[in-house]
Amino acid sequence: MNITRLSTQQADFDAKLGKLLAFEETADEKLEATVAAIIADVKGRGDAAVLEYTRKFDRLPLADAAAMELPKSELKAAFEGLPADQKNALQQAAQRVTSYHKKQVQVSWNYLDDDGTMLGQQVTPLDRVGLYVPGGKAAYPSSVLMNALPAKVAGVAELIMVVPTPEGVKNPLVLAAAYLSGVDRVFTIGGAQAVAALAYGTETIPKVDKVVGPGNAYVASAKRRVFGVCGIDMIAGPSEILVICDGKTDPDWVAMDLFSQAEHDELAQAILLSPDAAFIEAVASSANKLLERMPRKDIIKTALENRGALIHVADMDEACRISNRIAPEHLELSVGDPQTWLPKLKHAGAIFMGRYTSESLGDYCAGPNHVLPTSGTARFSSPLGVYDFQKRSSLIQVSPKGAQKLGEIASVLAFGEGLQAHAQSALYRKGQ
Amino acid sequence: MNITRLSTQQADFDAKLGKLLAFEETADEKLEATVAAIIADVKGRGDAAVLEYTRKFDRLPLADAAAMELPKSELKAAFEGLPADQKNALQQAAQRVTSYHKKQVQVSWNYLDDDGTMLGQQVTPLDRVGLYVPGGKAAYPSSVLMNALPAKVAGVAELIMVVPTPEGVKNPLVLAAAYLSGVDRVFTIGGAQAVAALAYGTETIPKVDKVVGPGNAYVASAKRRVFGVCGIDMIAGPSEILVICDGKTDPDWVAMDLFSQAEHDELAQAILLSPDAAFIEAVASSANKLLERMPRKDIIKTALENRGALIHVADMDEACRISNRIAPEHLELSVGDPQTWLPKLKHAGAIFMGRYTSESLGDYCAGPNHVLPTSGTARFSSPLGVYDFQKRSSLIQVSPKGAQKLGEIASVLAFGEGLQAHAQSALYRKGQ
Numbered sequence: 001m002n003i004t005r006l007s008t009q010q011a012d013f014d015a016k017l018g019k020l021l022a023f024e025e026t027a028d029e030k031l032e033a034t035v036a037a038i039i040a041d042v043k044g045r046g047d048a049a050v051l052e053y054t055r056k057f058d059r060l061p062l063a064d065a066a067a068m069e070l071p072k073s074e075l076k077a078a079f080e081g082l083p084a085d086q087k088n089a090l091q092q093a094a095q096r097v098t099s100y101h102k103k104q105v106q107v108s109w110n111y112l113d114d115d116g117t118m119l120g121q122q123v124t125p126l127d128r129v130g131l132y133v134p135g136g137k138a139a140y141p142s143s144v145l146m147n148a149l150p151a152k153v154a155g156v157a158e159l160i161m162v163v164p165t166p167e168g169v170k171n172p173l174v175l176a177a178a179y180l181s182g183v184d185r186v187f188t189i190g191g192a193q194a195v196a197a198l199a200y201g202t203e204t205i206p207k208v209d210k211v212v213g214p215g216n217a218y219v220a221s222a223k224r225r226v227f228g229v230c231g232i233d234m235i236a237g238p239s240e241i242l243v244i245c246d247g248k249t250d251p252d253w254v255a256m257d258l259f260s261q262a263e264h265d266e267l268a269q270a271i272l273l274s275p276d277a278a279f280i281e282a283v284a285s286s287a288n289k290l291l292e293r294m295p296r297k298d299i300i301k302t303a304l305e306n307r308g309a310l311i312h313v314a315d316m317d318e319a320c321r322i323s324n325r326i327a328p329e330h331l332e333l334s335v336g337d338p339q340t341w342l343p344k345l346k347h348a349g350a351i352f353m354g355r356y357t358s359e360s361l362g363d364y365c366a367g368p369n370h371v372l373p374t375s376g377t378a379r380f381s382s383p384l385g386v387y388d389f390q391k392r393s394s395l396i397q398v399s400p401k402g403a404q405k406l407g408e409i410a411s412v413l414a415f416g417e418g419l420q421a422h423a424q425s426a427l428y429r430k431g432q
Numbered sequence: 433m434n435i436t437r438l439s440t441q442q443a444d445f446d447a448k449l450g451k452l453l454a455f456e457e458t459a460d461e462k463l464e465a466t467v468a469a470i471i472a473d474v475k476g477r478g479d480a481a482v483l484e485y486t487r488k489f490d491r492l493p494l495a496d497a498a499a500m501e502l503p504k505s506e507l508k509a510a511f512e513g514l515p516a517d518q519k520n521a522l523q524q525a526a527q528r529v530t531s532y533h534k535k536q537v538q539v540s541w542n543y544l545d546d547d548g549t550m551l552g553q554q555v556t557p558l559d560r561v562g563l564y565v566p567g568g569k570a571a572y573p574s575s576v577l578m579n580a581l582p583a584k585v586a587g588v589a590e591l592i593m594v595v596p597t598p599e600g601v602k603n604p605l606v607l608a609a610a611y612l613s614g615v616d617r618v619f620t621i622g623g624a625q626a627v628a629a630l631a632y633g634t635e636t637i638p639k640v641d642k643v644v645g646p647g648n649a650y651v652a653s654a655k656r657r658v659f660g661v662c663g664i665d666m667i668a669g670p671s672e673i674l675v676i677c678d679g680k681t682d683p684d685w686v687a688m689d690l691f692s693q694a695e696h697d698e699l700a701q702a703i704l705l706s707p708d709a710a711f712i713e714a715v716a717s718s719a720n721k722l723l724e725r726m727p728r729k730d731i732i733k734t735a736l737e738n739r740g741a742l743i744h745v746a747d748m749d750e751a752c753r754i755s756n757r758i759a760p761e762h763l764e765l766s767v768g769d770p771q772t773w774l775p776k777l778k779h780a781g782a783i784f785m786g787r788y789t790s791e792s793l794g795d796y797c798a799g800p801n802h803v804l805p806t807s808g809t810a811r812f813s814s815p816l817g818v819y820d821f822q823k824r825s826s827l828i829q830v831s832p833k834g835a836q837k838l839g840e841i842a843s844v845l846a847f848g849e850g851l852q853a854h855a856q857s858a859l860y861r862k863g864q
Contacts (some may be wrong), residue, residue: 021785089844091836101550103541111535118785118800124778126812131584140849173848209812219712228667231812235660253860289786295852331825338829346556350826353550357830357863360854364842367551368826380558380641380663382824383573392814393763394782397770398789405524410796412521416605417572420727424790428685 001288004103005280007312008322009407021326023237023267023375028217035221039196039271044250046202053193056161058135058166060188065204070186071173078175088171091215093365094145094180098368101153104386111397117402120395123355128206128233129389130198130274131183132223133174135190140365141177146370147213148231149183156235157174159183160208162198164190190215192222199226212384214371233384237375238267238307240326242317242348246335247276249355255286257332260360263296269307270328273319320344330359342429347378348363403429433720435736437712438633439744440754454641455669455699455807457469460649467653471628475853478634483646485625485643486675489568490598492620496634502607502618510607518605525797526577532799536818542827552827553848557587558663560638561821562630563615564645567596573609578802579645579665579816580613588820592640594630596622598666616779622647624654631658644816646803651696665816668806670699670739673791674760674780676751677709677715678767681787687718688861689802692792696727696734701739702759705751712742752776764793779810 008017041049047065054060054068062068079087110120129151133144144161151159161178163171164277178186186203187387189197195215201207210231211223223232237391241261245254258270287304293298311318320341323331327347335341338353345351352359363370371384398406407430414423438448450645471630473481479497486492486500494500511519542552553590559585565576583591595603597620609616619627619637627647632662633639642663643655655664671804673693677686690702719736723729745751752773755763759779767773770785781804784791795802803816803834839862 002538030600085844089841089848092841093845098547100828103543104553113531114801117798119663121536121732121800121815122774122777134580142845142849164700183675192599207529217585228807230810250860254855256853256860259849260857263851263853268498295850300853342554342827345554345825346559347823348825348826349552352658353827353829356835357828358857358861360837360846360851360857360863361830361838362826362828362844363790363854364548364858365838366828366830367545368553368828372826375660377660378825380823381661381836383553383826384825387733387819391779391805391810391812392817393777393780393817394794394815395774395785395787396782396794396798396800398798400788403788403793406793407799409524410793412517413525413574414792415798416518416521416673418576418727419792420693421688421693421732422795424690425692425792425797428482428682428688429790429793 001301002286002289003284003303005312006309006310008314008318016043017322020307021376024339027387031217032221035192035218035225038192039222039225042196042202047204050189050193050197050202050205053191054189058164060165060168060364068187068189068204075175075179075183075186078172079179081172082176090141090177090180093142095147096365096367097145097149098153101386103148104150106387106390107151113402115321115402115405116399118397119393120394122395123392124389125157126209126389127156128158128160129156130208130211131159131161132194132215132219133161133163133212135166135171135321139163139171139174139199141173142370143214144174144177145181145272145307148183149177150369150384150386151389152377154386156389158206160198160206161186162189162194164194166189188306192218195222195226199230208388209402212388225336233372233388234369234377234381238269239264240328241271241330241332242323242326243272243332243334244280244316244323245272245274245314247274247279248336249334251264251279251282251286252290253355253358254283255290256335257358258287259283259290259294259300260358261330262308265300266302267307270301270304271308272310273313273322275315275319277312279367283379284310289316316341317344323348327376329374329378332357347381349373349378373395383403398429433722433733433736435716435719435743437744439751440746447755448528452739453808456793462650464653467624467650467681468659470624471657472632472656474625474628475632479636482625482629482634482857483622484636485623486621489623490596492600493632494598495503498499500619500621500636507607507611507615507618509643510604510612512659513604516606516677522573522609522612524576526581528799529577529581530585530798533801533818536582537585538819538822542791545752545834545835547834548831550827550829553824554827554847555822557589557821558594558641558821559588560640561585561588562640562643563591563593564626564647564651565595566591566647567598567794569597571603571606573605574611574802575646576606577613577633580610580615582801582816583821584614586818588821592630592636592638593618594621594626599770624650627651627654629657631662642821644820663822665803666805666809666813670701671696672701672760672806673703673762673764674753675704675764675766676753677704677706677711678748679706680768681766683711683718684722684785685790686715686766687722690719690740691722691732691735692790693762694727694732694740698731699735699739700735703740704742705745705754707747707751709744712744716742738854751774755780759808761806761810761855764791765790780807781810781815825852830861
């Protein structure tokens with residue numbers, strides 16, 4: 001396996017790093033037109049259109065619209081039918097994710113100013129949320145927990161899950177995770193038609209306020225298109241890991257951490273930064289040694305050879321600067337003193353600190369969310385959280401005394417902007 | 433003036449309300465193509481393209497790229513040249529908006545679980561933000577304060593403002609507001625070319641992490657297109673006000689409050705809900721009486737006749753239910769006991785409570801932000817705030833003891849998902 005080596009000493013390092021990181025999705029006009037047509041059709045014809053697309057794309061001939069819904073008893077049975085170790089692992093993961101997310105709950109606040117005017121914000125949960133869960137191979141129960149539990153912690157009253165079941169094949173772990181997360185209703189539909197049904201509502205599928213969850217290119221395009229009609233979470237790019245290592249972690253561990261990102265997808269990106277040139281070669285050797293035993297070795301090899309890199313840096317300070325430029329989704333700080341370097345790290349979806357904190361522990365069960373900003377968007381966005389399922393209304397209650405002072409300020413500014421009704425409305429409150 | 437009257441007693445009320453609220457932007461394919469071409473050109477040619485478009489669209493022949501930037505001394509001079517009342521009003525508004533927004537600052541947090549594993553989130557400001565300010569008639573200094581001050585409170589290090597100055601005409605109030613808000617650099621460019629320059633950076637314009645601020649259809653389209661390359665704030669629809677009144681506020685006040693929204697734009701929407709049929713007619717009379725003296729009467733009349741409504745409701749409970757369905761940008765609760773009804777109001781950008789709280793006081797100086805979700809998006813989104821200029825990184829530092837337990841859970845789930853590198857990476861940490 002030939003993984004690119006770079007060094008910050010190279011004169012053209014900046015350009016090379018830029019090229020390595022470059023990733024722009026190409027717009028597929030045919031896909032866009034297909035998705036636009038499906039959305040318009042579902043908006044116009046509701047259930048009938050959803051049933052037709054489900055028959056066509058998922059080869060699932062549902063008898064009628066009611067047959068789209070899975071009974072709750074089936075979710076429960078899926079959970080109860082799991083082997084004990086899986087049942088236990090799902091339960092413990094759910095409990096830890098719930099505990100962590102409870103710390104994120106935002107609460108309403110207000111205060112009185114000197115004139116007795118009340119100012120604040122009222123925080124309320126979204127009423128109803130739709131959760132998209134992919135079918136087939138990429139069906140991850142952990143993804144159900146990570147999307148559903150923050151919504152439940154936020155107090156969302158109704159959580160509607162959609163999951164395609166091509167040819168009727170269901171994933172028991174996914175259904176079990178839905179049961180455990182308190183998902184309220186599950187419909188076996190997928191693709192752009194499922195996103196459209198959630199955004200606009202049909203006779204059977206309730207209209208939601210926000211659609212979250214991962215999906216393929218059709219799902220991503222549909223989410224972009226319905227944004228505004230309802231809310232959406234982020235649109236994720238390929239997964240990424242950046243490991244910063246002082247050279248003292250077991251190279252097998254670091255190689256396996258790079259693999260754990262690379263095995264997701266041939267477009268996934270795994271990068272190592274280290275000031276220790278010998279360690280970099282040790283990780284490369286570990287990677288070559290370990291590759292053969294990995295069932296997903298072809299995907300790992302392609303990802304690491306095409307988009308991976310082992311980068312020699314001058315020191316840890318430089319590693320932190322480069323990390324801030326990359327703004328990685330997952331950042332492993334595999335060093336003895338992670339707290340020393342944390343203040344220098346500005347942009348990352350999640351920071352895995354210390355040698356014991358493999359990214360995979362965070363993916364499943366440490367507590368924090370595994371839905372994280374990709375492609376450098378950690379510069380301006382955050383992990384999925386309870387705050388994504390709450391919203392705020394500003395509160396203002398002006399006292400009669402406050403109306404005197406505020407009426408004066410507002411009317412001067414409103415006249416300055418040529419908005420006389422604004423000015424007059426303010427002046428009325430000060431008795432003019 | 434003929435404002436639509438509706439009553440919830442009408443059999444077809446739901447359908448009529450739905451029709452009244454319906455607003456969907458029509459996609460303008462020519463505009464979209466123009467914007468796509470401008471963005472590609474600015475991305476490819478940088479300053480040269482920006483200068484060309486500025487010459488063409490703003491009829492502003494800048495000598496060179498450096499001439500795009502306004503010296504800070506010019507901002508200061510604009511502020512110092514203002515009449516005393518305007519200077520004072522801007523200062524007081526800025527001070528109040530700053531005080532309020534300081535309550536929104538989010539801080540980093542973490543905790544140790546029973547195994548000594550540290551979990552938390554690190555909250556950091558965005559590095560650099562771009563603020564779009566429209567030129568010409570819709571140039572509102574209050575908008576500069578409302579967008580710039582939350583960014584500054586969040587700790588954004590560099591705030592870059594762009595404002596078109598067609599034919600070189602500058603708005604002193606806007607420049608004064610930029611000075612007062614601590615805007616770091618100002619460039620006299622606008623349109624899609626300015627958004628593209630901020631998103632991708634040029635030789636002269638620094639690349640930013642997020643673009644905020646209102647703009648015309650070209651600016652809105654450009655913001656949608658650069659989303660992902662950088663962050664954006666919301667894309668605002670026409671402004672809206674919903675007044676709920678118990679019938680005991682001066683009808684002139686309520687009529688003027690409806691005007692203050694209607695005067696923005698012929699597409700603006702102003703709706704009154706009241707259980708008092710006689711009061712509704714009194715407000716209609718006030719509106720007819722007051723209209724003639726309004727300089728923007730043509731806009732007000734068009735907006736109220738086309739998109740306004742006076743709605744008779746059975747009681748205050750019903751008014752709250754209808755308000756939740758509308759999810760208005762601005763909600764005036766013009767009643768004697770607003771605290772009684774507040775818990776029933778779930779969706780609104782801002783709630784103006786009590787008879788003294790005209791929406792215009794909140795627009796300018798009460799403290800809360802005037803950038804609010806429109807078109808029913810208050811169901812899932814929030815006012816612009818400090819939180820829009822901060823982002824979070826999850827923190828995880830697993831203890832050796834925690835790695836035992838978490839490694840077990842994660843490996844079971846990872847094997848269940850067929851991700852063996854994830855599983856192995858977790859198992860290494862428990863010594864396997």
